[in-house]
Amino acid sequence: MAETNLTCTVLTPERTVLDAKVSGAVIPSHDGEVGILLNRAPLLCRLGVGILKIDGCEEAKQLFVNAGFAEVANNKITILTEQALMPDEVDAEKVQAAQEEARNRLATTAEEQDKRNTDLARCAAKLKLIGQ
């Protein structure tokens, strides 16, 4: 295993979800995944809905992240998100119900469609996290 000399912090407004030493991470950026390794140039990016993958950390390997921002500076990864979930915090039944509801929802305007798409993406990411 590579050396764990990066710090990864996942923060939500309500709590600190994770604060650990890692060897690398893959961030779900708004336009695709971004891999972070040692000595990466400073980065500030917007996050999409997706899964944050962490390498070399025993507490968590994957986390669901519901949009937000990420900052990388001085080998410190800071994720700000309004919601971050560990795999064991995801309730499969609830997510499936929400997915079903979003699928059957009538979306006529562009706004409604956007909302439905993000809701669906959120559900899909959550389900992927728990391996379903």
Add this chain to the structure above:
Amino acid sequence: MANRRDLVKRRKSVRNIRKITRTMQLIATARFQAAMSRAIATKPYASTMGNMVAAAAQSATNLDQPLLKVNDSGQTAILVLTSNRGFCGGYNGNVLRLAMETVAGKKSDGIDVSLNAVGKKGIAYLRFLGEEMDMQDGSIEEQPRFEQVSGIADSMMEAYREKRIASLHVCYMQFISTGVQKPVITQLLPIAGLDGAEDDAESNGEAPKPGTGTKIDFSPEPAELLDELLPASVRMRLFQCFTDAAASEQVARMIAMKAATDAAGDMIKLLTQKYNRARQTAITMELLDIIGGAAAIS
């Protein structure tokens, strides 16, 4: 004799009250600890958010953001945060006094004010005064959740973008320490002091951005990033106001209930004294009667 029985009864009821207030004090203490740790848990997010905004604002070519621009038209919105429950001493009174003073000041300057109230106590008070409220929310529990608060923040920002309100001020009890809470009114919109990004970081007491001077990769462009960052920071600041208010409320309740418990204790002492005196008087009277009777016979 009747007096003595009355005293016993009163002492009993005061004792019961003391039991209740002491329990409430203990509950408030436990809740306060939870509320305070929640208030502290918001700090890392808030300070990182501040740094990000500063970094993006520094690199952004144009700061043409609706949330930064000053609205000339529209009302001044004041959001008053109070508790849902009473028994917390001067907590609600102090917040509402500051709010109403501000409202009166604005109105005398000829500025239209839109009042928004969170917390049943504040709503009841404003209704009593006959003030009109544009928004009232009594559903937020003593542990405010971020989703609830961000809903309020979103509707306020919407109103600001549509120029229905010219500014947004939040009136709440700031939690400085366990001993000190202060009713304050802070401006949330328009976001102040971003033009000089460094000024903003300094005035908030935040550490300067790490790696300032080095080139930062932005994705998307800083200006676009600010589109999202600014609303998020407003939501966060409002959430901090709520957690602060929640912690202050529990402190106020703790202090009020401690005072009530102490006062009940004093009263019990006083009543006991009175009772003993009344008992002694009764015994003396009886003795006098007996002695008097005996003297009359002999």
